[in-house]
Amino acid sequence: MLTLRKGSLLVVNASKDAIEAGQTSPRALLRYLDRGVRIFSVENLHAKVFVLGRRAFVGSTNVSSSSKESLIEAVLETTDPRAVLDARRFIDDLARQELGREALRSLVPLEPKGSRARGGASQERTRRKKTRFRPLRVEHLTTFDMDESELLICDAGEREARKQKREKRKTEIQSFRITGKTRHFRGDYVLQIVDEHRGDEYVEPVGFVLRTKASKPKRGKAYFVYVEVRRCKRRPRFTEFCRKLWRGAKKQLGQSGTLTQPEWVDRIHGYWKTRLG
Incomplete structure (x- = not known):
């Protein structure tokens, strides 16, 4: 999981399709909520943009063990103040539909059985099965x-x-x-x-x-x-x-x-x- 401070904004795709495919874990989002992180959802979100302090990261990686261990990813890190500001504004513009505790709890039953909150190989297999991936x-x-x-x-x-x-x-x-x-x-x-x-x-x-x-x-x-x-x-x-x-x-x-x-x-x-x- 990302190390996020109280008051941080986390924007994810918490749509029904994303939860059922194992792409997003409502249990993990509830743990962030317990830490004081504000959770927002945007359907069809695919961008990976992170702003941590005075640094911004933009790339293809997800917060999952599959991105860390098996996939070939690319991430650009910048400390340029203008770029960091633009990235922060991009995230702020997406933070419109906030999810509270009740909304997240209602999504928990949709999560596939056996999936791990941190994401990883089991979620990747579930996603491929759900989307019927064909070579x-x-x-x-x-x-x-x-x-x-x-x-x-x-x-x-x-x-x-x-x-x-x-x-x-x-x-x-x-x-x-x-x-x-x-x-x-x-x-x-x-x-x-x-x-x-x-x-x-x-x-x-x-x-x-x-x-x-x-x-x-x-x-x-x-x-x-x-x-x-x-x-x-x-x-x-x-x-x-x-x-x-x-x-x-x-x-x-x-x-x-x-x-x-x-x-x-x-x-x-x-x-x-x-x-x-």
Whole structure:
């Protein structure tokens, strides 16, 4: 827990969703309240800003053991008076909905069983389970000409996939072929990076796997994968796409594989959510 003095302000996301996901502990907030700390709640709060005396800290870290022990975080510390004042004003502006003892006690039953008030691995597992985290499969693809038999199989699969679309207007069906045993299943997320033999690779929006179909039914050595993706008028180049993500993204996404880091997957989903609305 943070060492906060009596009269300090603590602004958190104490919404029902945050409590049920194990992101915020009402029991820990009650202990702060006992120390004379004033508690405020802002729904959808994601900022991490701390002002301790004449120092301000801004970064990605949470007050949890997972941030301390397992996650890669970054925090900027400053003693610049203007920056510290701006950070303090930012916190003061958020401190509007104050939570008293009764309000916090009413939130305690929502906290997942077995979660620790200090946060940590158990809360992280609870959060991922609650949000049904799915890894993201990255596929580097090249365009090619199919023979007539494969074209017929591909078209038949697309007709079947259209019947399974989740959104009728804003999405379209795309397909790609992979050799060997399929690693894709309905409900998986896929990021297609396509080399169209024009000197650049282009990135398609994250796709939702609807179905797979054997390209050669008798041999089963290749499969078509059908994905539902949001329509995109202008696809970004791979290098442009990576610059918008995180440092080293081009290396991490440079070959086919599965991304299992929630932070990276969230950033990719966030990129497309911002771009497509």
